[in-house]
Amino acid sequence: MSDQKPFPLNAWYAAAWSHEVARALTARTICNKDVVLYRRADGxxxxxxxxxxxxxxxxxMGRLxxxxxxxxxxxxxxxxxxxxxxxxxQKTINPSACVHAYPAVERHRLVWIWPGDSALADPALVPDFHWNDGTEWVGEGGTFYGLKCDYRLVIDNLMDLTHETYVHAGSIGHDAILESPFDVTHTDRTATVTRWMIGIEPPPFWAKLLGRPGPVDRWQIIYFQAPSVIVGDVGVTLTGTGAREGDRSQGVNGAFLAAITPATETSCHYHWNFVRNFRRDDAELTRAIQTGHVNDGKxxxxxxxxxxxxxxxxxDRNPRMPFYNLNIDAGALWARRMIDRMLAAEQTQMHRPSEAAE
Known part of the structure; x- marks a missing residue:
């Protein structure tokens, strides 16, 4: 019987924000592996x-x-x-005395760890998360460490934004999300859900950011990179000003960012940010948006x-798989399918006979 966990190991996972790793020891659990991070003198x-x-x-528990x-x-x-x-x-050191060193890369203001086969850890495979660099897009996020759920539930949540109508009523939720059609496209390692809502009244969050009355065209373009990174291109503009054709100059554009790292089978670390490409020097707006996303449980x-x-x-109390699915789950289903393919590939590699054995 396989003891494989529900997360691929041969992948880059966000372990911490760069500013969290200093000249001190920082513990993390990543894909059921206990890791200690620290910054060397050369940075x-x-x-x-x-x-x-x-x-x-x-x-x-030691010291640097x-x-x-x-x-x-x-x-x-x-x-x-x-x-x-x-x-x-003793003067003689046992030659077997070592601990595993995990490949680590810093990119997009995050530290990424490769928990699988170190020989496969290609830095070119770090997910595209450039929205988080703090240059063209600005925002300050954070991390929910030890969120008590399977990381794939977070992916489900972000790939299907119809839940906004119910979970986030009064801020970003709107009935138009339920009523508007959406498209799902995919490659071998990505899935994209695209939804346009034309001529609607903006929900409160977006109405305040836009600052002008009248109906809007709203977009939600959610981009998944297997196994666990999501970028949501979202925004509104005054109706009929050409956003769907590519001209967003009359609107406001943001992006929600999620680098989700499995900790155990039923817990994860959720590195998040909400960034924008307008009013980039407005520090008060940055704080207001950050507070709107995380605010003492509200x-x-x-x-x-x-x-x-x-x-x-x-x-945990009522295990039944698979879940029942609706049309709205199409994006999440593609994401899970890609994760399953990565898991199957690792399982095949694990059981492949060596050349010597052949």
Whole structure:
């Protein structure tokens, strides 16, 4: 019987915001693997297995000494490559004394970790998350660490925005989301859900950002990159000003960003941001949008997380798979299909006979 988890290992996952990793030890659980992160003197990030070779105490309970980690139990020292460089009370170091070093890359203001086969960790495969760079698009997000749900439930949530009508009524929800047709396109590793709502009254969030009365054309273009990154191109413009044809100059444009990292089978880390390409120097607006998304349980993302964690509890108590699906689930189904393909490929690779055995 396979013990494979519901997340591919051969992929880049966001482990932390760059500003969170300093000259100190930071613990994370990523794809059921305990990892300790720290920044080296040259600025590069190191990521090691968070368990001492000797007695398995988490290395994150130790201390950083120059660019090496000192175990807090018996003082074994490990360098950034995971190799033990010191053992107490003996001069000879056991050559097997090492911990796994995970490939780590910094890009788009995030630290990305590859928990699978290190030989396959190509930095060119880091997801396109350039909206988060803080240049053309601005915004300040955050992370919900240890969100108590399967990471795929977050993907389901973001790939089908009809839930806004019910979960986010009074801010971004609108009946037009239910009534407007949508298209789903896909490649081997991406899926895109596109919905246009023409000539509608804007919901409160967008009406305030637009700042002009009258009906609007609203768009939601959600882009999924397997296994767990989503970018939602969203916005409104005054009706008939050409946004659908490519001219968004009369409107306001934002993007919701999600880099979702599995922690365990039933928990995940949700790195989020909402960025915009207008009024980029308006720090007060940045804070207002950030607060609107996370605000002592009353923000847009807070509302989602209540639903997601309640859904996970219900799944745990009433396990039945697959879920029943509706037409609105088309984007989420394509996303899950891509994840399943990645899992199947890893399973095949794991059981492929070696050349020596052949």
């Amino acid at each position: 590069r990030v190191a990521a090691l297995e968070d368990a001492c070779w000797h007695r398995l105490l988490p290395l994150s 000494q120059d660019d090496e980690v000192v175990c807090g139990y018996h003082g074994l020292v490990f360098n950034a490559a995971g190799r033990c460089t010191f053992m107490p009370a 923000g847009v993302y807070d509302q989602d997380h209540v639903v997601l964690e309640a859904q996970q509890k219900a799944i």
